[in-house]
Amino acid sequence: MHRYRTHTCGALRDSNIGETVRLSGWCHRIRDHGGVLFVDLRDHYGITQCVVDPDSKAFGLAEKLRSEWVVRMEGKVRHRPEGTENAELPTGQVELYVADIEVLGPAAELPLPVFGEQDYPEDIRLKYRFLDLRRDRLHQNIMTRGAIIDSMRRRMKEQGFFEFQTPILTASSPEGARDFLVPSRIHPGKFYALPQAPQQYKQLLMMSGFDRYFQIAPCFRDEDPRADRLPGEFYQLDVEMSFVEQEDVFAAMEPVITGVFEDFAKGKPVTKGWPRIPFAEALRKYGTDKPDLRNPLEMQDVSEHFRGSGFKVFARMLEDPKNQVWAIPAPGGGSRAFCDRMNSWAQGEGQPGLGYIMWREGGEGAGPLANNIGPERTAAIRRQLGTKEGDAAFFVAGDPDKFWKFAGLARTKVGEELNLIDKDRFALAWIVDFPMYEYNEDDKKVDFSHNPFSMPQGGLEALQTKDPLTIKAFQYDIACNGYEIASGGIRNHKPEAMVKAFEIAGYGEQEVVDRFGGMYRAFQYGAPPHGGMAAGVDRIVMLLCGTTNLREISLFPMNQQAMDLLMGAPSEATTKQLRELHIRTNLPNK
Numbered sequence: 001m002h003r004y005r006t007h008t009c010g011a012l013r014d015s016n017i018g019e020t021v022r023l024s025g026w027c028h029r030i031r032d033h034g035g036v037l038f039v040d041l042r043d044h045y046g047i048t049q050c051v052v053d054p055d056s057k058a059f060g061l062a063e064k065l066r067s068e069w070v071v072r073m074e075g076k077v078r079h080r081p082e083g084t085e086n087a088e089l090p091t092g093q094v095e096l097y098v099a100d101i102e103v104l105g106p107a108a109e110l111p112l113p114v115f116g117e118q119d120y121p122e123d124i125r126l127k128y129r130f131l132d133l134r135r136d137r138l139h140q141n142i143m144t145r146g147a148i149i150d151s152m153r154r155r156m157k158e159q160g161f162f163e164f165q166t167p168i169l170t171a172s173s174p175e176g177a178r179d180f181l182v183p184s185r186i187h188p189g190k191f192y193a194l195p196q197a198p199q200q201y202k203q204l205l206m207m208s209g210f211d212r213y214f215q216i217a218p219c220f221r222d223e224d225p226r227a228d229r230l231p232g233e234f235y236q237l238d239v240e241m242s243f244v245e246q247e248d249v250f251a252a253m254e255p256v257i258t259g260v261f262e263d264f265a266k267g268k269p270v271t272k273g274w275p276r277i278p279f280a281e282a283l284r285k286y287g288t289d290k291p292d293l294r295n296p297l298e299m300q301d302v303s304e305h306f307r308g309s310g311f312k313v314f315a316r317m318l319e320d321p322k323n324q325v326w327a328i329p330a331p332g333g334g335s336r337a338f339c340d341r342m343n344s345w346a347q348g349e350g351q352p353g354l355g356y357i358m359w360r361e362g363g364e365g366a367g368p369l370a371n372n373i374g375p376e377r378t379a380a381i382r383r384q385l386g387t388k389e390g391d392a393a394f395f396v397a398g399d400p401d402k403f404w405k406f407a408g409l410a411r412t413k414v415g416e417e418l419n420l421i422d423k424d425r426f427a428l429a430w431i432v433d434f435p436m437y438e439y440n441e442d443d444k445k446v447d448f449s450h451n452p453f454s455m456p457q458g459g460l461e462a463l464q465t466k467d468p469l470t471i472k473a474f475q476y477d478i479a480c481n482g483y484e485i486a487s488g489g490i491r492n493h494k495p496e497a498m499v500k501a502f503e504i505a506g507y508g509e510q511e512v513v514d515r516f517g518g519m520y521r522a523f524q525y526g527a528p529p530h531g532g533m534a535a536g537v538d539r540i541v542m543l544l545c546g547t548t549n550l551r552e553i554s555l556f557p558m559n560q561q562a563m564d565l566l567m568g569a570p571s572e573a574t575t576k577q578l579r580e581l582h583i584r585t586n587l588p589n590k
Contacts, residue, residue: 004072004104010046012091016077023048023096024072024104026134027065029115037062041073041096044139049080049095058101068114068134070105073098122551127565129556141553144264145541149216151263152237152537155256161212161239166201168194168218173515178222180232188582194220197534199453200519202240203491206530207522212252213240216537230538230550231562239488240532246474246490249531250430257478257486257535261426264544269425274478278433282479284326284400287408289434292482293427295415299407302327302395305381311372314355314397325397326407329385330414333392334358338417339367342394345413351406355395359387369395412482426543428480433457436473437504448505450475453498453519454489455531460497468504478535485540488533495523 004024012021025043032038037052039062050073052062058073065071075098086092111127112120114134125132132138153163172179172193179193195201197219205213217238223231241249254274261270275293282289285298303325306314317323333339339356346354357378358366365378385393394414396407415421436456438449446468454473456462462471474490492498498520502512513520541553551557558564578584 008045009041009043009048010090012048012077012094012096014079014093017079017094019077020075021077021096022072022074023050025070026114027067027069027071030065030067037065039065039071039073039098041071042134046090048091049086050075050098051095052098052101056098058098061101061103062098065101065103066107068107068110068131069103070107072102072104074100123559123565126551126557126559129566133555138552141541141545141547142555144545145537145553148260148264148541148544149537151260152216152256155259156214156237156239159212159252159256161214162210164205164210164213164215166195166198166205166215166217170195170201173200180220180222183581183583185580196221197236198238199451200516202238202532203453203493203519203530204522206240206242207519207525207527211242213532214238217534230554231558231560235537237486237535237537238532239534240530242528242530244490244529244531246432246476246531249488249490249533250476253486253533253535254430257428257540260540261428261480261544265426271426271428275429276432277429277479279431279435279472280433282431283404283408287404287406287411288482289431289477290479290482290484291408291429291431292412292415292421293429293479294422294425294481295412296420297329297411297415299326299328299411300385301325302381302384305377305384306373306397309373309377311355311369314395317397320399322399322401323397324400325395326400326403327381327385328394328396328407328411328414329387330356330392330394330418331387331420332390333414333418334360334390335392339392339394342410342413342417346406346410349406349409354410355397356392357381357395358392359389361389363389426480428478431477431479432475433472434475434477435469436471436475436501437468439469445506446504449473450487451489452502452505453491455492456497456501460494460500463497463500463504474531476533478533480540481543483539483543484536485543486533486535488531490529490531493523493527493529495520498523 001022004022006021007023009023009025023041025041028040028042028047030037030039035054039050039052040047041050052059073096075096077094078097080093080095110131112124112131114131117135117137133142169182169192173196177196179196182192182194184190184192198215198217202213215238217236218233219236220233239253241252258270258272279289282291287299301324303318306325307318309315314325318325339358342356343354355369356367357370359382360366363382365375365382370378381393387393394410396403396410435449436454437446440447454475457472457474458466476488477484478486492501499509499512538550538553542550545553547553556564556566
């Protein structure tokens with residue numbers, strides 16, 4: 001018989017009744033029923049009920065057992081007494097009648113409970129993550145993560161992709177965030193960088209003649225805390241393809257992502273035939289470039305109904321041609337209490353308020369805006385929005401470039417408050433036609449809007465002849481339920497176009513050569529048209545596990561201050577380590 005176990009704690013069934021077996025695991029729960037001890041023994045595979053009665057020689061030791069002690073138990077498998085079966089457990093028809101116990105690892109008093117799923121302070125959970133990971137929900141999330149990654153790998157290989165590993169120690173690159181720098185002992189004063197993404201390497205693979213690459217890639221960014229990204233590091237499904245246009249990438253990746261969602265959606269509907277939504281349309285309709293399409297509300301431009309109207313605030317704004325008025329319909333929101341609540345919410349968001357119209361019985365408009373613009377204009381707004389009796393609409397006015405984010409928040413708030421969001425499905429979409437450039441108000445210059453390596457629509461000619469702020473890129477995102485879960489583009493693979501694209505953003509040709517020398521040189525020696533994308537593994541797992549906290553789906557995450565409380569990182573280096581690296585610290589004054 002094996003030293004520790006003949007079966008796992010999830011393996012025993014009716015067919016094992018009468019067998020003498022050994023199990024090893026953690027004491028999940030201990031119950032005393034009239035002098036008979038019941039121990040739920042847990043391991044990675046499941047739970048088995050073990051029974052120790054006073055006649056057993058193991059009873060004295062069993063009385064000393066406490067939660068999370070690791071023990072070996074030996075005994076006979078028997079059927080549970082009639083009426084005590086547990087249909088929720090695979091092992092729920094049987095129990096182990098214990099003859100012998102060995103304590104393999106006693107546990108001190110627990111700093112947080114393992115049994116049950118009650119909330120507990122996050123810092124305690126992260127400091128004792130090895131205990132936290134024993135909790136069933138978190139344990140299952142991590143196993144689901146592994147299964148999701150397996151599904152990604154399988155589907156990518158079925159599509160003809162090959163898995164490669166790119167370097168972790170690399171050169172600094174302007175991907176849009178700060179690099180983590182690694183000092184070189186062999187080359188004093190010089191530094192490696194941890195990759196923000198394998199962007200240049202995967203493009204170089206296409207230059208090298210490999211056709212379809214993918215990797216579950218770790219990425220490192222020294223960013224300030226963000227709610228939708230783990231601090232320090234995250235993982236992405238990284239993809240690149242040669243001899244492709246945008247539609248080819250869509251055709252290859254849409255079935256992969258759809259299939260992964262269908263594998264783990266637990267019966268919830270998943271969008272098939274994803275809509276293509278231009279970036280500008282997404283901002284106008286939804287107030288975000290990652291719309292939650294489970295929310296049916298679409299905003300509309302209703303400027304014409306307020307131009308020259310009696311509502312002077314909006315009418316005066318519209319004298320400036322760049323200003324607009326957008327309406328957010330609110331089906332079933334036509335009560336004064338709800339409209340006042342939305343107005344108060346807007347003020348809490350730093351806005352002066354949120355204008356509204358309510359439609360009463362007979363279709364008559366009510367509220368200050370309706371009174372000011374009159375019944376004809378109110379009726380015209382109602383016809384355009386398709387609102388009915390008992391509905392309302394809210395209005396945001398000014399320069400759309402400045403108010404679209406707030407308008408998007410208001411759309412989301414209305415959808416949530418009126419329970420319009422269908423939370424039992426996964427709504428996926430491509431967001432396309434991103435702007436190539438944007439104007440940086442702080443530095444008073446044109447910057448890349450997203451990925452600097454994307455191909456501009458219109459190619460070199462567009463870069464040479466068009467206003468940079470009007471140029472769109474062959475760049476795209478995947479949005480799901482209000483999250484951006486992937487981003488990609490067709491790459492700018494022509495050296496002269498690459499130099500011109502960076503020149504517009506303020507980089508000289510020599511700077512491009514210095515910073516992207518490997519890729520720039522590769523483009524000189526026969527570069528295939530290529531493109532790809534990267535999907536956020538962590539966000540996809542988070543959505544499929546039904547949580548909104550990325551730390552619930554990651555093994556050993558940092559806290560929001562980018563500290564690993566379990567391992568004590570970051571930590572100070574020793575004097576010897578610093579001397580070997582030829583580094584001195586210059587700490588800020590406290």
